[in-house]
Amino acid sequence: GNSVTQMEGPVTLSEEAFLTINCTYTATGYPSLFWYVQYPGEGLQLLLKATKADDKGSNKGFEATYRKETTSFHLEKGSVQVSDSAVYFCALSDQTGANNLFFGTGTRLTVIP
């Protein structure tokens, strides 16, 4: 079946620190992988995605590389800002039929000045 295991939080970092949030997955077939972000008081937003092995998704300074050999899609950012404080969800879609998303449990990131 399909599942996503995500690094548990919460994570607290100082501004300009390096961020890694780990995500591994189990899937049938060839999934697409996503990171969604939920800012305080807002809905889920797509942050970045990768649709095949070795693809790198990037947006707003965040990056994640689709690693088929390790079934991972870790989220990284070199220098976090206070405005990055949010809950981050790793997700996959098996790209068949409904294309519905399978989410991890989410990681809450707090960046302090």
Next chain:
Amino acid sequence: GAGVSQTPSNKVTEKGKYVELRCDPISGHTALYWYRQSLGQGPEFLIYFQGTGAADDSGLPNDRFFAVRPEGSVSTLKIQRTERGDSAVYLCASSLVSGPSSYNEQFFGPGTRLTVL
């Protein structure tokens, strides 16, 4: 343009009551999804519509849950005989198309927070 909207934003009801949650997708989006997010968890898939028909309802937890999309646009999630365990945020998402495509990004609404007392 307008994003996905959901009403109400909050719903408090008593155990055993019936509730309806509404989703207005982005205009022109043919695919519509319902998810449920319990406290401290990621969203879990409930049901998917392609046009007017429920193409996949495998995520509905039991027969108290039902959803419709009669004209292929607005959708209503209906919960009968609510239980305390139904308390969660119910999320709706829409996409231009479904399946493996560059146009299948799901756009999420703000959710309806349901509390069953």
